Amino acid sequence: MDATDNSISHLFETAVSGERRSLGKLLTIIERGGEPADIVAGLAHQKAxxxxxxxxxxxxxxxxxxxxxxxxxxxxxxxxxxxxxxxxxxxxxxxxxxxxxxxxxxxxxxxxxxxxxxxxxxxxxxxxxxxxxxxxxxxxxxxxxxxxxxxxxxxxxxxxxxxxxxxxxxxxxxxxxxxxxxxxxxxxxxxxxxxxxxxxxxxxxxxxxxxxxxxxxxxxxxxxxxxxxxxxxxxxxxxxxxxxxxxxxxxxxxxxxxxxGSFETRQKQRTLMEIQNRLELLIGSTSSNALQSEAGEKILTEVLERNISPSEAAKSIASSIIRDLT
Ligand SMILES: Nc1nc2c(ncn2[C@@H]2O[C@H](COP(=O)(O)OP(=O)(O)O)[C@@H](O)[C@H]2O)c(=O)[nH]1
Ligand SMILES: [Mg+2]
CATH class of the missing domain: 3.40.50.300 (P-loop containing nucleotide triphosphate hydrolases)
Incomplete structure (x- = not known):
């Protein structure tokens, strides 16, 4: 745990015990997104x-x-x-x-x-x-x-x-x-x-x-x-x-x-959508990173020279992303 994690945990503890200013700060962190927002979301998830x-x-x-x-x-x-x-x-x-x-x-x-x-x-x-x-x-x-x-x-x-x-x-x-x-x-x-x-x-x-x-x-x-x-x-x-x-x-x-029994169904739908949105964003950002990498440039050249099709290029990049993620 680094300093940021610590201060987020502290904010979270004080927020759940009723400190409004801490809650406000955590909402700002969530709004800004990125890794700190994910930490807040994870802590909130445990207690929600x-x-x-x-x-x-x-x-x-x-x-x-x-x-x-x-x-x-x-x-x-x-x-x-x-x-x-x-x-x-x-x-x-x-x-x-x-x-x-x-x-x-x-x-x-x-x-x-x-x-x-x-x-x-x-x-x-x-x-x-x-x-x-x-x-x-x-x-x-x-x-x-x-x-x-x-x-x-x-x-x-x-x-x-x-x-x-x-x-x-x-x-x-x-x-x-x-x-x-x-x-x-x-x-x-x-x-x-x-x-x-x-x-x-x-x-x-x-x-x-x-x-x-x-x-x-x-x-x-x-x-x-x-x-x-x-x-x-x-x-x-x-x-x-x-x-x-x-x-x-x-x-x-x-x-x-x-x-x-629909309460559980709604909760399940909401959770499913949250995971799906996170998954899509994760895959989206991973693929644009892959496209901008050196390997991505090479594949682009291959497509431009008509050695491989755009569809083959996409499949090849997808396999390399999966290899990297697992
Ligand atoms: N006549 C009338 N005006 C309303 C009513 N409810 C809201 N307004 C007005 O409609 C405008 C828009 O309201 P607002 O609550 O900001 O709408 P929102 O954009 O949907 O959040 C404001 O000028 C309100 O005062 C109502 O029941 N009757
Ligand atoms: Mg409004």
Whole structure:
């Protein structure tokens, strides 16, 4: 163990015993990625496994952060210790929005909760590793539930949302919002639907659209298989309306998961995805290293001189990578 390992272990020990600043520092390490992040993730993994992971997803501006703030408020009042990881697909230009979210949510939250925004700027591959690590870190620090707010666009985001224990999909009244959610693959991962901004015109139409789409799922046998139909809850998060019903729906879904044994299934899916993402990134970086090596250059020349095909080149590099890894 070197000095870095030691200081990470120390941060971890203090974080799990309630030191908020240590937790914040560890999240920064996770966000930066690399070897130190892997060490944190490994430590967190050993102590995690208790928290209920809730994904909240939907289009930008649908009111996810406002709604999450409402939930946090209620959970904390009920004696719970929730944490939130808000994953923001910020471009360098809109980076300010992260801080905006954090401050707004922090206004609602107290000492018993922990809120953190994670920038996804630049590295989409990093997100796939950082999010599960952060979830497990919150879990290890005994925050429960762990809420992940993600924008419901892009595969990584849908994956993150889809592997939560309970996934809440937020839609708003407006032309074809529910249809958009369906296209993004969000309908399949939803355990609970929230029609937020129900103070706006068209909320009932959106509800009806969702109901219809659920009926179609019913036809394909989706509902029979699981015995669970996602409820549709109307909310006005500006006023806090609907928050109580959403918490009840989350509780109901949790009971459904325990009764049906699906808790283990979700946990398994989440772990499988984490390993797969790590594997793909590992193989990806190993192959680009191999391509840039001297041997890689030689093979490239062979292909350029048409002595071997690109496919043969790839197979030959793959075999040498496997030889090196084992
Ligand atoms: N009218 C109305 N506005 C809302 C409601 N919930 C959130 N908003 C507003 O919608 C905007 C986007 O909300 P935000 O929570 O940042 O959305 P996010 O991008 O999904 O996290 C903000 O201006 C909120 O004040 C609601 O229920 N009704
Ligand atoms: Mg937000």
């Amino acid at each position: 496994g208790n928290a209920h992971v809730i994904g909240i997803t939907g289009a930008p501006g649908s009111g996810k952060s406002t709604l999450t703030g409402r939930l946090i408020e209620k959970i904390t009042k009920g004696g719970g210790t929730p944490s939130v990881l808000a994953v923001d697909p910020s471009s360098p230009l809109t980076g300010g929005a992260i801080l905006g979210d954090r401050i707004r949510m922090d206004d609602l939250a107290g000492e018993g909760s922990f809120i953190r925004s994670m920038a996804t700027r630049g590295h989409s591959g990093g997100l796939a590793l950082a999010v599960p690590a952060a979830i497990q870190l919150f879990d290890a620090a005994r925050y429960n539930p762990v809420i992940i707010e993600t924008v419901g666009v892009g595969q990584v985001e849908v994956d993150v949302a889809g592997t939560a224990d309970t996934t809440v999909v937020v839609v708003t009244p407006g032309m074809g919002d529910a249809v958009q959610a369906n296209k993004a693959g969000l309908l399949e991962v939803a355990d609970i639907f929230v029609v937020n901004k129900s103070d706006r015109p068209g909320a009932n139409d959106t509800r009806r659209d969702l109901d219809l789409m659920l009926d179609l799922g019913h036809l394909s046998g989706l509902e029979e298989k699981t015995g669970y139909r996602p409820p549709i809850i109307m909310a006005n998060s500006l006023e806090g309306e609907g928050a109580e019903a959403i918490l009840t729906a989350i509780e109901d879904h949790r009971n459904h998961l325990s009764k049906s």
